[in-house]
Ligand SMILES: Nc1nc2c(ncn2[C@@H]2O[C@H](COP(=O)(O)OP(=O)(O)OP(=O)(O)O)[C@@H](O)[C@H]2O)c(=O)[nH]1
């Protein structure tokens with residue numbers, strides 16, 4: 546009973562293709578209108594001399610045209626590729642055609658070492674991310690390295706506190722929630738207390754994200770490129786990071802926030818999949834006010850029954866992936882599940898209880 550135009554569904558794939566084929570990292574650069582995305586791209590292109598970097602200006606999700614151009618500049622030359630967006634689910638069209646366009650381009654122009662993709666200010670980076678993320682698993686030429694969100698130091702707070710009609714998302718907030726790295730740019734335009742307020746707000750939305758501060762988007766490139774944010778080989782780093790995350794207080798009543806919990810023991814892979822699907826797809830779990838918890842980003846390190854290695858859980862919107870990391874649980878190491886969720890209407894206490902009951906863990910100390 547598969548619907549044809551259903552959004553992509555992530556089927557956990559067992560083994561990634563290994564061997565000599567080199568996959569090219571894609572970094573998505575997002576951020577509200579005028580925050581400094583293009584300035585960042587230009588800075589990277591002038592600073593970075595030993596990589597062949599392709600820049601894609603992305604217009605997905607804008608307007609209703611069925612054709613979009615994909616501009617790729619490389620070594621000062623600009624190429625254009627047209628892609629067709631079929632009606633139906635936007636993320637599916639983007640996934641099929643956007644990726645093909647990039648592959649065509651590489652066939653014609655030779656391989657790139659790195660792809661930077663600038664989204665428009667109002668785009669949902671999650672939809673763009675899913676196109677690279679899913680296909681990377683299917684042995685594609687490219688993989689998603691990370692989502693970088695540029696924030697305007699001067700107007701960032703204003704964008705974040707903008708009231709949206711019920712049911713509509715605040716794009717600035719969503720871009721921060723999905724980010725692996727945020728760059729607070731234009732720090733020359735604000736004073737220290739404004740900066741602190743913005744930094745705290747960013748942190749309250751996304752408890753996992755790294756925050757850099759810049760003028761004219763001048764960053765240390767090693768902090769922006771090759772983040773490996775979705776890489777199961779980086780399980781150890783993620784495990785360390787997750788331990789530092791704290792449940793946050795939303796900066797506004799209905800704001801996005803980060804919640805986290807730990808539950809000791811090993812869980813059944815099947816029950817975990819059902820729990821995640823209920824959370825992400827069915828939106829079964831409700832907070833105290835009776836509102837459905839909506840998760841748009843999730844990360845975790847979990848212990849699955851009968852598995853010797855730690856597993857990494859990653860989710861963006863409705864897509865998720867549960868993959869083995871190369872890390873073994875040590876003999877003396879207590880088995881534990883550590884989870885971080887970013888989204889709206891989240892209640893960490895309630896979700897932890899739901900998790901425990903869904904995993905049928907009986908001897909768990911609360
Ligand atoms: N004062 C100040 N201005 C900056 C800084 N960084 C960038 N700008 C300016 O801000 C404006 C917008 O920068 P862009 O890089 O075009 O921003 P963008 O996010 O690509 O904008 P859109 O693509 O239109 O959404 C430009 O005029 C930049 O010169 C900064 O650190 N300080």
Ligand SMILES: [Zn+2]
Nearest residue numbers: 582583584663
């Ligand atoms: Zn721009």
